[in-house]
Amino acid sequence: MLELVQPTVEEVVLANWTRAAEASELRKMLSITMRPGILSFALGLPARDLFPTKAYSDAVQHVLATDGLALQYSPPFKRLKSHIVTLMAQRGVTCREEQVFLTAGAQQGMNLLARLLLEHGGEVLLEQISYTGMQIVLEPFQPQILTVATDLKTGMDVDAVEILLAGGAHPAFIYAMTESHNPLGVSLSAEKRVRLAELGRYYGVPIVEDDVYGFLNYEGKPLPPIRSFDDKWIYYIGSFSKILAPALRVGWLVVPEDLTPKLSFVKDATDLDCATLSQRLVSAYLDTGHLDKHLETLRREYRARRDTMLRALGEHFPEGASWLKPTGGLFIWVELDNSIDAGALLQKAVETEQVAFVPGHSFCSGNSSYKKNCMRLNFSNCTSAQIEEGIARLGRVVKNASR
Amino acid sequence: MLELVQPTVEEVVLANWTRAAEASELRKMLSITMRPGILSFALGLPARDLFPTKAYSDAVQHVLATDGLALQYSPPFKRLKSHIVTLMAQRGVTCREEQVFLTAGAQQGMNLLARLLLEHGGEVLLEQISYTGMQIVLEPFQPQILTVATDLKTGMDVDAVEILLAGGAHPAFIYAMTESHNPLGVSLSAEKRVRLAELGRYYGVPIVEDDVYGFLNYEGKPLPPIRSFDDKWIYYIGSFSKILAPALRVGWLVVPEDLTPKLSFVKDATDLDCATLSQRLVSAYLDTGHLDKHLETLRREYRARRDTMLRALGEHFPEGASWLKPTGGLFIWVELDNSIDAGALLQKAVETEQVAFVPGHSFCSGNSSYKKNCMRLNFSNCTSAQIEEGIARLGRVVKNASR
Numbered sequence: 120m121l122e123l124v125q126p127t128v129e130e131v132v133l134a135n136w137t138r139a140a141e142a143s144e145l146r147k148m149l150s151i152t153m154r155p156g157i158l159s160f161a162l163g164l165p166a167r168d169l170f171p172t173k174a175y176s177d178a179v180q181h182v183l184a185t186d187g188l189a190l191q192y193s194p195p196f197k198r199l200k201s202h203i204v205t206l207m208a209q210r211g212v213t214c215r216e217e218q219v220f221l222t223a224g225a226q227q228g229m230n231l232l233a234r235l236l237l238e239h240g241g242e243v244l245l246e247q248i249s250y251t252g253m254q255i256v257l258e259p260f261q262p263q264i265l266t267v268a269t270d271l272k273t274g275m276d277v278d279a280v281e282i283l284l285a286g287g288a289h290p291a292f293i294y295a296m297t298e299s300h301n302p303l304g305v306s307l308s309a310e311k312r313v314r315l316a317e318l319g320r321y322y323g324v325p326i327v328e329d330d331v332y333g334f335l336n337y338e339g340k341p342l343p344p345i346r347s348f349d350d351k352w353i354y355y356i357g358s359f360s361k362i363l364a365p366a367l368r369v370g371w372l373v374v375p376e377d378l379t380p381k382l383s384f385v386k387d388a389t390d391l392d393c394a395t396l397s398q399r400l401v402s403a404y405l406d407t408g409h410l411d412k413h414l415e416t417l418r419r420e421y422r423a424r425r426d427t428m429l430r431a432l433g434e435h436f437p438e439g440a441s442w443l444k445p446t447g448g449l450f451i452w453v454e455l456d457n458s459i460d461a462g463a464l465l466q467k468a469v470e471t472e473q474v475a476f477v478p479g480h481s482f483c484s485g486n487s488s489y490k491k492n493c494m495r496l497n498f499s500n501c502t503s504a505q506i507e508e509g510i511a512r513l514g515r516v517v518k519n520a521s522r
Numbered sequence: 523m524l525e526l527v528q529p530t531v532e533e534v535v536l537a538n539w540t541r542a543a544e545a546s547e548l549r550k551m552l553s554i555t556m557r558p559g560i561l562s563f564a565l566g567l568p569a570r571d572l573f574p575t576k577a578y579s580d581a582v583q584h585v586l587a588t589d590g591l592a593l594q595y596s597p598p599f600k601r602l603k604s605h606i607v608t609l610m611a612q613r614g615v616t617c618r619e620e621q622v623f624l625t626a627g628a629q630q631g632m633n634l635l636a637r638l639l640l641e642h643g644g645e646v647l648l649e650q651i652s653y654t655g656m657q658i659v660l661e662p663f664q665p666q667i668l669t670v671a672t673d674l675k676t677g678m679d680v681d682a683v684e685i686l687l688a689g690g691a692h693p694a695f696i697y698a699m700t701e702s703h704n705p706l707g708v709s710l711s712a713e714k715r716v717r718l719a720e721l722g723r724y725y726g727v728p729i730v731e732d733d734v735y736g737f738l739n740y741e742g743k744p745l746p747p748i749r750s751f752d753d754k755w756i757y758y759i760g761s762f763s764k765i766l767a768p769a770l771r772v773g774w775l776v777v778p779e780d781l782t783p784k785l786s787f788v789k790d791a792t793d794l795d796c797a798t799l800s801q802r803l804v805s806a807y808l809d810t811g812h813l814d815k816h817l818e819t820l821r822r823e824y825r826a827r828r829d830t831m832l833r834a835l836g837e838h839f840p841e842g843a844s845w846l847k848p849t850g851g852l853f854i855w856v857e858l859d860n861s862i863d864a865g866a867l868l869q870k871a872v873e874t875e876q877v878a879f880v881p882g883h884s885f886c887s888g889n890s891s892y893k894k895n896c897m898r899l900n901f902s903n904c905t906s907a908q909i910e911e912g913i914a915r916l917g918r919v920v921k922n923a924s925r
Contacts, residue, residue, distance in 0.1 A: 121688065128726020131755070132694075134641050137784055167594045175593070176586040183579040190578070190767035191570045223626065226794040234662055238537050239642040255791040259637055285524065291535075323531020352534070364593035366799040381540055388658040389792065391629040396769040397800070 136259045152465075152475030158509040159475040163301065163449050164500040169420060170364045171404070171413055178403035182396070192393045195221040199402040203357070203371050206410075210333055211343030212355065212373065220372040220382050223394055224365070225331045225358035227386075228372045229256045229294075232327055232354055234385045235378070237262060237291040244283065244290040246275055247487040250301050250329065253294050254484055264485030265290055271443055271452070274300065274307035277314050284322040292325040292354075298341055299332035299448025302482050302495035306446055309342055316345045319352040331358045331370075332448035334414055337422035341447060351375055359401055361449070362414060368394065369401045425451070427503040428496065428510060435514025437521050449499040452479065455492045459520050462491065467520065472512035539662045555868075555878030561912040562878040566704065566852050567903040572823060573767045574807070574816055581806035585799070595796045598624040602805040606760070606774050609813075613736055614746030615758065615776065623775040623785050626797055627768070628734045628761035630789075631775045632659045632697075635730055635757055637788045638781070640665060640694040647686065647693040649678055650890040653704045653732065656697050657887055667888030668693055674846055674855070677703065677710035680717050687725040695728045695757075701744055702735035702851025705885050705898035709849055712745055719751040727755070734761045734773075735851035737817055740825035744850060754778055762804055764852070765817060771797065772804045828854070830906040831899065831913060838917025840924050852902040855882065858895040862923050865894065870923065875915035 152161045182189050200216040207214050222228040233256045237243060243257060244265045257264070265288055267279035275295055283290075295315065297307040307315070319326040330344045346355040358370035374382065386392040404410070428451055429444055439456035455461065461478035468474050479493025498506060555564045585592050603619040610617050625631040636659050640646060646660060647668045660667070668691055670682035678698055686693075698718065700710040710718070722729040733747045749758040761773035777785065789795040807813070831854055832847055842859035858864065864881035871877050882896025904912060 121684070123720045123724035126724055126726055128692075131639070131726070131728055131778075131781075133638055133784065134644075134694075137638060137787075162595070164595055167590060170593045172586050172593065176583055179582050179586075180579055183575050183582075187570060190573045190575065190769045192565070192567055192768045223793045223797075226790075227792065230792050235536055235540060236534070241537075252791075252794070255787065258791070259788075281524070289531075291537075317526045321526035321529055323529055323534070325534055365595045365794075365796055366593045368793065368797050375534075378534075381536065384540075384658065385662075387629075388655075388661070389630065389633050390626045390771065391655070391768075393768055394626075394771050396767075 160496040161475045161477050179400050182399045193395045196398040199398050202405040211347045214373045217376045222370040223368040224370040225356050228356040231385045242290040244293040245484040248482045249484040266487045274305050277311045292327050294327045296329045303452045304445030312345045316348040326353050329356045336447035338446040367397050424498045427506045428498040431510035435511045437518045451496045453494045460491045461494050468516045474509045474512040563899040564878045564880050582803050585802045596798045599801040602801050605808040614750045617776045620779045625773040626771040627773040628759050631759040634788050645693040647696040648887040651885045652887040669890045677708050680714045695730050697730045699732040706855045707848030715748045719748045722755040729756050732759045739850035741849040770800050827901045830909045831901040834913035838914045840921045854899045856897045863894045864897050871919045877912045877915040
């Protein structure tokens, strides 16, 4: 037995990919936006005054009093899957319980699918401007990221997808947010939906369709997700985080039935797949039949907040700024005068007017670059009065920067 | 735009590692053990009649009524970290809140640490007989698994660890369950604890210390975990699953403070790190100060069930079978006559006597093989009467097999 005195290695060696996972300047900036006193349009938080808290409290009481398995290790809750089949039908999607896989939210859904489909160093196809949650899922795989542009009126450039696939690219999957894109707010056009599903099927490339805003629509019934066109190549991601509450951590996938045992394996490794209490809580809430009315309330309130923000933008933002009215979701994408750098603007906005947003280029995926003059504004987490006040403040900062 | 008719690819291509993740014969067998009517000693379930259900129900009511952030996206709950610091002191470990990282259970703790430390195809060091939850975490990495033996009285062969490290191996980490090993039931001796911590420090290899049974001890105060000897190279895994309830999905890590931002990044990618409701629930329960009394109840009950099982084994098992009395945890490891194959025995036990267990060799890690004549018996999830009955049945099956 050796005498062990002087360590041979001074510091722990982490996996390679973690070097890229440093807190960025932006991330540091965003943590500043969480300071008390800051009026923030930065994060995508649902309005907590709209959570049906009392109904959950009743539901959890009921579950704990009547269901002896609610706190034990037990398999995914079948009754909740049946509720989800009904919900999916409201979105125009026909599916069976056997195709529903319960997750701890949409983020976990992305992570499990990436684990299942993506080889280390493999290829993935994203939009140039894409939800950052998927981007952080991909980092540990150190993948090759193929990107396509997004049209602000019709969504993902599906022709560009076709050119890539026809040219021999075979990504592990294509990630698409077809309804109320985060951060751009655009929904994929009907024509493009059909074509994208065709491309997935023809080239044998799974399309991961993120529909977390599919139930938050403010202009009549939205188009059905592309999962309604194909049940083999489209993997659907849904979540209760935005329509019930994030902290419940319940979401779902709709996937081909033969994938669910593999997903179970991955989920077991991730967290043992036994969040039985929260699944039963959500199911008990859905049993009461109050979801439809609750969704109506959310749509009415969020529509009003969106409209307040659109009006305030018109009033307080200078010429040269433009934005589109999103038909759903939680965000408005604003393009400012070309000369403005939204990163520098954020710093000024926080310092001089105590108001925050996310600079658009922080959603860039892979090696893609994007113009620096854009911002994402969230309208769900502030009251109308706060939106008025915050956009007025932000308007002053933008006007000063435009001079 | 091409006309897309005949698919070019018929089936989805999954990541390579998933080929090894087929449901094994054993897994299929285990699902049979879940059939109604089967008396099962197979899984590691805590006793659900001992869950403090009413206290949780009160705690969740209180949290929902008083804490406006309980259902929102929000950061890990600081007050719970402070409770954990106090709990760790009871285990002889000094730590600070900044070193505590909250997880959705021990399984997630393992998964996050593997993501952080292990390169694809990298090296890890496990015991030949090792908790399967860590093994399924490792599969997607397709790692090189180095193994060492375990002595049934003193635990992991730490000399063998030293030989490997001195010979140039540099695993990403060593996985060790120092207290009440699952499945072997053994606790690492005091001498070996000191030496293992020295080896980690000297060779600069992190040791992932899984202490999920550290609070379930039945023979006086257990030894402190090796985290008490070193706060730089030992990463500690704890969990409320076995001492409160699995479905709450709350556990923790104690790690060097500088690792927590990296862990946050990995956890964000995994599930957005916002299980605020369950963290607040556990914290509110701990606020009541009832945990110590609850732990006493668990220890008394589980000690009685263990002793019932030991007595029944002595009564009903034939000569040639042997077992050790575990000082904690949930399992008794039994070695049968050399001629018996525990896999075949399980099939017979389920078919002829409706009783189940886990064959010992299903815990083999990497390419290691292990004798086939062992079984793991769980004693926490059956009443004393069921234990008497089940061991009598199993004794008959073993006696028949020994003939």
